[in-house]
Amino acid sequence: MKRQLSYFPVVFHELLEIHNWYEMKSTGLGFEFDRAFFEAINQIKAFPFSAPYVNGIDRRKFLKKFPYCVYYYTEDCRTIILAIFHTSRAEKKISKVIKQRRKSFK
Numbered sequence: 001m002k003r004q005l006s007y008f009p010v011v012f013h014e015l016l017e018i019h020n021w022y023e024m025k026s027t028g029l030g031f032e033f034d035r036a037f038f039e040a041i042n043q044i045k046a047f048p049f050s051a052p053y054v055n056g057i058d059r060r061k062f063l064k065k066f067p068y069c070v071y072y073y074t075e076d077c078r079t080i081i082l083a084i085f086h087t088s089r090a091e092k093k094i095s096k097v098i099k100q101r102r103k104s105f106k
Contacts, residue, residue: 004078008101036063048079071098
């Protein structure tokens with residue numbers, strides 16, 4: 001059975017902000033970030049249960065070559081992308097945000 005992939009709406013805004021920041025640093029770097037992000041998404045789609053749990057419910061997938069993680073959870077037949085955060089962010093803050101997003105997504 002094929003799993004449905006959904007995104008919390010603000011994820012696209014986060015992605016655009018990160019893309020623009022990298023693009024300002026070096027032309028083309030924003031697009032490299034996009035490729036790394038969507039490579040992680042494709043891996044999540046193919047193997048949704050392979051990333052480790054971070055709080056017993058949500059999972060975290062690290063991006064290649066960039067210090068960011070995609071946070072997501074799975075339920076029934078769908079996978080929900082909750083957030084993308086820099087790895088230097090405090091775990092308590094990340095946990096609070098993804099918990100709020102998970103609750104409001106249902």
